[in-house]
């Protein structure tokens with residue numbers, strides 16, 4: 477049976493309130509009401525807006541809440557592609573983003589419909605904990621990353637309050653997975669990604685990594 481979270485992601489009404497009502501509350505919730513996740517999110521948006529001809533893939537883009545920031549600084553052949561498997565989320569992404577250079581496609585994070593090495597930036601934000609086989613989805617993200625390209629993840633981490641008895645069970649009931657503290661960073665290092673950096677913000681973690689260029 478689909479988890480509560482999975483059912484919500486396919487719900488038309490939820491997709492309409494997700495970006496402006498749900499996500500801000502959820503983002504704040506990652507730092508248990510403190511501001512670290514909100515601050516990091518603001519910095520990430522500014523980072524995404526920097527100028528360049530990047531090809532950006534946003535895996536599990538939801539209603540495209542990063543599309544405008546990611547596309548803002550694009551130059552030359554730069555483009556933003558948002559991928560999600562929920563028709564409801566993609567319909568909302570189309571409605572709320574009239575952004576030049578941005579397109580939205582339906583697809584499964586486990587089998588990305590793109591050639592290897594075709595993106596300079598791959599993001600997967602607030603979604604890995606919902607994806608049934610997150611490590612194989614990461615393998616796909618690494619596959620489509622060009623040499624020198626960057627991977628940016630935002631997801632959960634089993635830290636502080638999440639380690640309390642019952643917390644993991646509650647998250648599991650809602651369909652949210654809590655990752656071990658080094659589970660993702662080790663997986664990326666095993667892929668030979670470089671500059672693997674993790675920032676923990678309460679029960680959230682941001683991970684940046686880069687694919688090495690061939691010598």
Ligand SMILES: C[S@@+](CC[C@H](N)C(=O)[O-])C[C@H]1O[C@@H](n2cnc3c(N)ncnc32)[C@H](O)[C@@H]1O
Nearest residue numbers: 485536537538560561562565584585601602603
């Ligand atoms: C909580 S939303 C996150 C949306 C956006 N990335 C954000 O940062 O707010 C999670 C999204 O993951 C999508 N999703 C879950 N599993 C997926 C999969 N296997 N392939 C593609 N999208 C998936 C859902 O449809 C939903 O839109």
